[in-house]
Amino acid sequence: MQKNNEKIELECSFCGRSTLEIGQLVTGEYANACICKRCARRALTVLDIQKKERAKTIPIHDEPKDLRPIDIRKKLDEFIIGQDSAKRKLSVAVYNHYKRINASSETYANVILEKSNILLLGPTGTGKTLLAKTLATILDVPFAISDATALTEAGYVGEDVENILSKLLQAANGDIKKAEKGIIYIDEIDKICRRSGGSSSGRDVSGEGVQQALLKIIEGTISNVQTGGNRRTGHAEFSQMDTTNILFICGGAFVGLDEFVSKRITNVGIGFNSKLSTDNENLSFSKLMDDIYPDDLIKFGLIPEFVGRLPVIAALDALDEDALSRILVEPKNSLVSQFKSLFDIDKIDLTFTDDAIHALAKKAIELKTGARGLRAILEKAIFYLMYEVPSDKSISDVIIDANFINGLSSAEIIRRPEEDNTLINIKSSRATSRKKVPEQQIVLGDEALS
Numbered sequence: 326m327q328k329n330n331e332k333i334e335l336e337c338s339f340c341g342r343s344t345l346e347i348g349q350l351v352t353g354e355y356a357n358a359c360i361c362k363r364c365a366r367r368a369l370t371v372l373d374i375q376k377k378e379r380a381k382t383i384p385i386h387d388e389p390k391d392l393r394p395i396d397i398r399k400k401l402d403e404f405i406i407g408q409d410s411a412k413r414k415l416s417v418a419v420y421n422h423y424k425r426i427n428a429s430s431e432t433y434a435n436v437i438l439e440k441s442n443i444l445l446l447g448p449t450g451t452g453k454t455l456l457a458k459t460l461a462t463i464l465d466v467p468f469a470i471s472d473a474t475a476l477t478e479a480g481y482v483g484e485d486v487e488n489i490l491s492k493l494l495q496a497a498n499g500d501i502k503k504a505e506k507g508i509i510y511i512d513e514i515d516k517i518c519r520r521s522g523g524s525s526s527g528r529d530v531s532g533e534g535v536q537q538a539l540l541k542i543i544e545g546t547i548s549n550v551q552t553g554g555n556r557r558t559g560h561a562e563f564s565q566m567d568t569t570n571i572l573f574i575c576g577g578a579f580v581g582l583d584e585f586v587s588k589r590i591t592n593v594g595i596g597f598n599s600k601l602s603t604d605n606e607n608l609s610f611s612k613l614m615d616d617i618y619p620d621d622l623i624k625f626g627l628i629p630e631f632v633g634r635l636p637v638i639a640a641l642d643a644l645d646e647d648a649l650s651r652i653l654v655e656p657k658n659s660l661v662s663q664f665k666s667l668f669d670i671d672k673i674d675l676t677f678t679d680d681a682i683h684a685l686a687k688k689a690i691e692l693k694t695g696a697r698g699l700r701a702i703l704e705k706a707i708f709y710l711m712y713e714v715p716s717d718k719s720i721s722d723v724i725i726d727a728n729f730i731n732g733l734s735s736a737e738i739i740r741r742p743e744e745d746n747t748l749i750n751i752k753s754s755r756a757t758s759r760k761k762v763p764e765q766q767i768v769l770g771d772e773a774l775s
């Protein structure tokens with residue numbers, strides 16, 4: 326502060342002491358702010374503490390998790406039933422992909438590690454999308470799904486190929502660096518095959534155009550991605566995104582592809598091993614696809630450049646009754662555990678007998694939609710229970726068996742001892758055929774069935 330006209334005496338803006346007391350002060354460029362040595366030191370300490378606190382609370386997710394193929398496989402097992410071969414191939418491919426990104430360019434200056442995008446083949450509802458999504462979760466990287474059938478070549482009405490990148494950027498909360506290490510799943514890739522390729526489901530010429538458009542972002546390019554504004558009003562904002570390190574996983578059912586492969590193998594086999602053709606018929610889809618050649622995919626209608634950009638091919642098998650039954654109960658967050666929790670909130674123990682689970686699986690097989698139909702089937706089967714049971718506070722257990730699933734009998738209901746000690750089977754007399762449970766000793770849950 327200016328005390329008199331001859332001498333300007335300053336005060337520290339933080340502690341208020343003057344230059345008379347403490348000697349020199351550092352003055353700010355603007356305004357009249359000053360700081361003394363002691364306060365400057367204190368400020369540094371405070372900033373340091375704050376920085377350490379922030380580091381503790383904000384998890385650093387900028388780098389994909391460093392997991393080995395076996396670790397990735399184990400994690401996949403928690404969510405996905407079966408599909409052994411696909412899981413193993415994906416674990417290795419994904420491990421290599423992130424190893425490639427992380428390998429410093431100086432160390433491997435003379436070796437270019439090429440990107441290994443992945444092609445997933447397999448019937449609908451067998452876990453293609455689930456696999457891709459689970460991988461992204463395991464590695465903690467952003468993930469986006471697009472449907473190839475919705476894509477168009479640039480300039481046509483429909484979804485531009487660049488939109489896929491916008492989706493990924495959204496999934497990364499706008500963080501471009503993070504998005505550039507994400508995973509993009511493109512579904513129904515077999516629907517953009519050339520018709521001339523021999524598949525009946527192809528999309529004619531424009532399918533090839535979409536493949537061309539996809540090719541660029543899949544092999545790695547700098548793309549302009551809309552980050553804000555509105556394209557129609559001409560005020561869109563764009564940022565540049567490098568797709569070199571984005572892992573692309575393309576999936577499709579490729580109905581009929583197995584016949585291409587099988588025929589080729591059989592033809593080769595003629596004269597050498599006549600047993601081959603019958604052997605092929607017994608091979609699972611994934612085993613047969615171990616012998617796939619890029620040429621088979623080209624014959625199917627993918628353009629050669631596109632096939633060349635998807636070097637890792639993994640196949641998923643149709644799910645049989647056993648696999649579907651396991652899917653109902655085994656994965657983390659399985660359908661059965663979800664419905665059990667729903668009932669649990671009302672303090673009701675919901676139990677499915679083994680034969681009930683198999684009956685549900687059988688119904689899913691009839692639907693031919695893989696595991697995709699399971700939720701609807703289960704929901705439909707127990708809808709009436711979900712409607713009625715919560716209003717009846719005396720109910721402690723609901724047991725569901727195959728007959729109930731098949732509409733042949735009602736569900737088994739057990740009431741709380743204080744309300745009623747007997748087993749009651751609403752609208753059915755089956756309770757009498759069950760092993761009699763002594764009064765006061767009603768066993769709940771699975772044990773009730775043994």
Ligand SMILES: Nc1ncnc2c1ncn2[C@@H]1O[C@H](COP(=O)(O)OP(=O)(O)O)[C@@H](O)[C@H]1O
Nearest residue numbers: 404405406449450451452453454455652696697
């Ligand atoms: N192998 C599997 N293991 C566990 N759940 C599966 C499996 N396959 C499919 N599902 C279930 O079915 C749903 C649909 O599967 P999805 O991955 O979308 O099939 P696809 O992409 O092959 O058509 C999944 O969300 C999952 O609940």
Ligand SMILES: [Mg+2]
Nearest residue numbers: 453454512576
């Ligand atoms: Mg899918």
